[in-house]
Every structure is written in C-alpha cells, then in structure tokens.
Amino acid sequence: AEGxxxxxxxxxxxxxxxxxxxxxxxxxxGNKTGAFGEPWDELKPYKVGGRLRNGKLTTKPxxxxxxxxxxxxxxxxxxxxxxxxxxxxxxDKGEAWSWGCGSNDGRAGVQ
Numbered sequence: 295a296e297g298x299x300x301x302x303x304x305x306x307x308x309x310x311x312x313x314x315x316x317x318x319x320x321x322x323x324g325n326k327t328g329a330f331g332e333p334w335d336e337l338k339p340y341k342v343g344g345r346l347r348n349g350k351l352t353t354k355p356x357x358x359x360x361x362x363x364x365x366x367x368x369x370x371x372x373x374x375x376x377x378x379x380x381x382x383x384x385x386d387k388g389e390a391w392s393w394g395c396g397s398n399d400g401r402a403g404v405q
Contacts, residue, residue, distance in 0.1 A: 298313050299311060299312065299313030299315075299319045299320060299376060299381075300312055300313050300376070301374040301375075301376050301381060302374075303372070306370065307369050307370020307371050307372065308342075308343075308370070309341070309342040309343075309369060309383060310339035310341055311336060311340050311342060311381075312336040312337065312338060312339045313335065314335050315334040315335050315336065315347075316379065316395070317379060317380075317394050317395035318393055318394055319376075319379070319381060319394045319395075320334070320336050321340075321342045321365055321381075321393055322334060322336060322344070323346060323348050324350045324352065325348060325349075325352055325353055332348075333347075334347045334348060342365050342366075342368075342369070343365050343366030343368075368385060368391050369386075371383045371384065371385050371386070372385065372386050380392055380393065381393055
C-alpha cells in the first residue's frame with residue numbers, strides 16, 4: 295500500500311479498509327469530501343459495504359456505470375491495490391472497481 299491507508303481482503307472475499315479517509319479512500323462515505331478535519335478516518339478496520347460514516351449518497355454520480363455506496367454489491371473481492379490517493383479492487387467475476395481522488399479526471403474509473 296502507498297499512502298496513509300490500507301486495504302485487506304479476507305478469505306471470504308470481504309474488503310476492509312483503514313487509515314486516513316482523504317477523498318473517500320476508505321469507501322466509507324456517502325457524499326465524497328476532502329475529509330480534512332472530519333471524524334471519518336478509520337483506526338479499526340472498516341468493512342466495505344458497512345454503515346456509511348456521513349450518511350447516504352445525496353449527489354447523483356457522474357457515470358451511469360458507478361456502483362453507489364455502500365458498495366456491498368461489488369464483492370466478493372479477490373485482488374486489491376492502493377495508491378496514494380485512489381484504490382482499485384477486482385471481484386470474483388473479474389470486474390474492476392476503483393475509488394478515491396480522481397473522480398473528475400478518470401484516475402478512479404469512468405467518472
């Protein structure tokens with residue numbers, strides 16, 4: 295992992311994230327924010343697909359292909375990689391998902 299966050303996949307294919315939640319890196323937010331000064335960092339592992347830390351998504355995604363939070367339909371996961379400001383995972387169907395910074399320039403997928 296690169297940057298102040300970590301991704302872990304369990305044997306069952308559950309995805310856990312923890313660390314700093316800058317730009318939605320931990321997949322624990324509804325509406326994505328910079329998260330500076332907000333209580334959304336995860337010091338304990340957060341199960342992706344769990345309760346969102348800042349409520350549900352209230353803004354419409356820019357892409358028709360977006361998986362909306364809480365992301366529970368994206369798994370089970372088999373591979374994961376993280377970068378400084380975005381993450382990518384692959385599920386058992388071979389589908390790739392990404393999130394974090396870059397939702398306006400393509401670094402985090404089709405958005």
